[in-house]
Amino acid sequence: MPATLELLRISATTAPAPGVRTMPTITKLVDTTTCIGCKACEVACQEWNDLPPETTVQMGTYQTLPDMTANFWNLIRFREHEENGALSWLMRKDQCMHCADPGCLAACPAPGAIVQYTNGIVDFQQDQCIGCGYCMTGCPFDVPKFHVKTQRVYKCTMCVDRVSVGLQPACVKACPTSCLQFGTKDAMLEVANKRVEQLHANGFAQAAVYDPPGVGGTSVITVLAHGDRPELYGLPRDPTIPMAVRLWKGPLKWLGNLAMVGGILGVLVHYVRVGRKDHD
């Protein structure tokens, strides 16, 4: 597990985070154009993290579950898309994006329940989690999932236990086609951009790397053949920390605090200047 010196951000703290150790930002590359939807990553994730299998039903799709769950942090989304007579079957690995500017962490009221390491991993510390679900409203990707039994929230850890000892995340290790790759952000962006250039040359003029700036970029970057329409893959077009959460954690918080302090000061001043309604 990462040490104290690697803590870049800590949720709900009044003090600055102690992380001073510089580390390269790690990144997982998801190349949807070479994903075959084999789901090896789904099972690798469960097995490495010792998560129990889910009970599922056939929903008329190849997709394992409608959405991620507290026990299922890695879901391949399958979508049939047809335009101009050309059919495509889009498969995308859905998981925590590990935002540079994480909405979950911003929204979290429990000190230390969500931390961000200097290498970019956003990690939930369930022992500190109070189960309020604010992170779920703070996440623009709808990733954190509530566990009914433990009353805590869970998501992909980027296999922080593996990464911190120099291993790749379990899903990357299991991926047979190398559609998942792992390395520094610079290295992964280079691989991704090279692939995008190749896709441009092969007739996918809109191919792009999905690394949304609205959340400061993500530690999971995705190559999309239809880069102009991330929503085809179930990705938000321009994700940011939700406006409501930003208002609430920003101006409203300051206004509110000011108002409360002002109110108390106001009545104090009143008491000193005017005082009680004397009866005599």
Added chain:
Amino acid sequence: MTHRLVRYDFGERLMHTLAALAYLYLLLTGLAFWTPAFYWIAVVLGGGYLSRVLHPWIGLLFAATVLWMFVVWRRDMRVTPEDRTWRRAIRHYIRNEDDKVPPAWRFNFGQKQLFWLMVFGAAALLLTGIVMWLVASIPGELSAVGQIATLLHAVAALATIAGFIIHVYMGVAVVPGGLDAVIHGEVTEEWARRHHPLWLAQVKSENDARSRE
């Protein structure tokens, strides 16, 4: 010994006490979730997790007491033509120039405003709170509902806090006997004449009518 009048019967006192305690708990735990600077309150109150678990249940209790108040007090809280003149004279009330303040019924206009603030505030807090309580079951496409609920919850809470500060200050520090009244239920005629003369008159005429029978 001046004559004492019953201002709040037992039921009213119970409901007000419950509401006050519930509100206090909600305020304190809410403040803990509101800003890390107050998180220590949650720790004192049994920990963040317990506070998170109890907050919605106490919230339901608070909403119930507010509903109770609404049922009991809504007629007394109706805004009357006298309240308009009272409102125009509010600066005299604030400066304790009570002789320049028009007479009030059982509740003056300020109290009525607090009442309605709390009624509407509690309704908003209840609705948004329920959404926040069930946030785990909101489908991804409707995530904005959860976000807006969280924001409105904070706004509503702040509004009630403003009222709450004034209310407590008035009751405890400004109006002598106010706190006593809401705890023990009785006020002196003198107190009633000074603060709620129309109510005193009404009570007196009612008492007279009763004694004539």
Added chain:
Amino acid sequence: MASLAATFGRGAMTNGWTDIRNADVIVAMGGNPAENHPVGFRFVMEAKRNRNAKLVCVDPRFNRTAAVADRFVQIRAGTDIAFLSGLIHHALSHNRYHDEYVRLFTNAPFLVSEQYAFDEKSGVFAGWDAERHAYTDKSSWNYELDDRGFAKVDPTLEHPRSVFQVMKRFYARYTPEMVSTICGCSPDDFVKTAEIITSTYTPDRAGTMMYALGWTHHSHSVQLIHAAGMLQLLLGNIGRPGGGLNALRGHANIQGGTDCGMAYHNLPGYIPVPKADHDTLGAFLKAVTPKALRPNSTNFWSHTDGFMVSQLKAYYGAAATPKNDFAYDFHPKLAQTTEGGYENWSWAYIFDHMYRGDMEGFFSFGMNPVSNGPHSRKAIAALSKLKWLVVAENFEQETSAFWRPDILALVDSKPEDVQTEVFLLPAANFAEKDGTFVNSARWIQWKWKAVDPPGDAKPDHEIIGRVFLKVRDLYEREGGTFPDPIRHLNWWYTNAARPSLDEVCKEINGWALTDVRDAAGNIAVRAGEQLSRFLDTRADGTTLSGNWLYIGMYTSAGNLTQRRSYADPSGLGRYPEWTVSWPANRRILYNRCSADAQGRPWDPTRVGIAWNGQRWVGDMPDYTVDSPPDANLGPFIMLPEGVARLFVPGQFVDGPWSEHYEPVESPVANPLHPEHSSNPAVRPFGTQFDILGTADQFPIVCTTYRLTEHFHYWTKNNPYSVQLQPEFFVEIPEELARDKGIANRDLVRVTSARGSIEGRAMVTRRIKPMQIAGRTTYQIGFPIHWGFLGRGQQRGSLANLVTPTVVDPNSFAPEYKGFLVKLEKV
């Protein structure tokens, strides 16, 4: 495999998984490698990423492979030959074939017999006996021979009876329009696809084809694969890095099974099984050893005698002597039938024999016939007639539990009516025992046990060893009809009940029994030393080898199947010191074809082998290493011609080359020749279960397949796999679903003439309606992985309840792909 051997000489993937990364065009047809070979599929992705290779997917469904393909064409199940023939025609008519390669390395210049003919109207080759409804005379499917017995050739390819010219005329019928009529894709789609696939005809480009059970599960499967072989030969893609015709084996060790005599008609090393009328070893060898058809051809099978005698020595040890024909008499032989042929003991025939009451008992190791054979009901009825059944498995499955009331109800029977005694032996699974796997790329790889088998479960070799010792004991004590083969079986292992796999590997490779000398009289191998070359085997009984093909796997250097080195001197991913591959560690078969007449590589960036003036260097040459290019031995050393066969003289029972025949159950009559619509050489089984449906009752084309989430009927016991694909489903085109009022997730019933099966509807755009011979035709399909036992929703959804008991007449593979059904909402 029968087809690859007849076309090229060996029944295996020609190149190998790692070599696919060197391809410029990859055709996935008759297979869904992304689904079923996801790990090997990484090399497809490497080719795409690193070489910008084009992946073409031709399939009845837009499948997982199609999802990452550069081009997808939907065709009707069972019409692949028409599509491939169209490609052959496209290559020939647009001069998109590798002319020099075709002249050098194929039998295109050979002259075809004057009697050869094909009746385009009726759709049969010369030799068809209309009365007996069979090919009774195949003599015309041959070359014209000279007086020395060699085939006549015309190097100009201009002789009207040259294979090249006959072929050109034969395939001229497969125009894009005809392909469209038969397959259901548009002519334009076909031509665009053909342009990509045939783009590899130039020497600087190479293309590979990947196929699996989508080609082998037809009543014309062998001819289908031959058609692909012809196309790849025309394009000059065989024997070259990045080329090849790559059979993807579906199980970890199915290649090993085939190599080691799994099929009833082959001994280990693809030596034909002796027949009842081969009464001496000499007669047998004379019958099975081919004669060279060209003066210089290597004709490697001329060493069959050494291979066979070494194998007999492995079987019978000291009891095999020159005096007793090396105990040839001990060896089982295939009985003759009353019609003059030989008995057939391939899978579907076993169950036909069983159903007819010809069998007393049956050992089923790692098989689940009720689920995996065609027509489950016939299999259940057949098992009911046995006296005993032994199943060795790691889970209880449908076959060992066929006596359950719900399974027997399928054949209107009850447990009390069935006398079969069933033994279920708990067996270790692949991870619970040591041993070797032979993968598609012919790599013989040792694997180490990961965990101990649970409880009383035993590895197969211990089960077999212990059964053998008991049987031998009985023969010793009681005699019996013919005890010698059992009594004298060479059971030399240190631990007779559980032979050491190291000893077994040594024996499969083989050793010298006495000093073995070369032609010059020098000692080549000392007594007791492990063999390391095929040519070390001797027909005089001085060598022992269980499977000549695996010589080199365990030499005096040790067990090379455990060798692991990433060294890659070629830079092309051949890894010559990663374990050992048969034959003789060659990584690309027929690699002489990777260089031109002078021995210069066609593509200097992708060298297979090259002549350096003294010897061939590069990959281990599939050729005499020091024979100069102008000696012209022929690159296909296992064929008596020395060159690959476009025209196949006599090996197939249904024609010398590939013609489109409809599946036996087809929605249309063959547009080319309705008179012989489906393969005329197919022999139907005649029991009450072997019934076929017609298009008026069963109008929908149906196909079966596998899912990446499951392994056969096995992982339905694994909760992680079950969660990924919990329930049997039927993939239905949107348009058909609309017609039938079926919504996604509805319960639907699929019914064929054999039976019916229920499952959830998966309404999809990935299967489109097609225009076949002018009619709108629908296809549906479903995966096979469910049944009666296991986790999750089982519901008795055995895919093979609906499949027909129709088999290819060459390979005897059942027609699981492309049969007729009807569909309804439950």
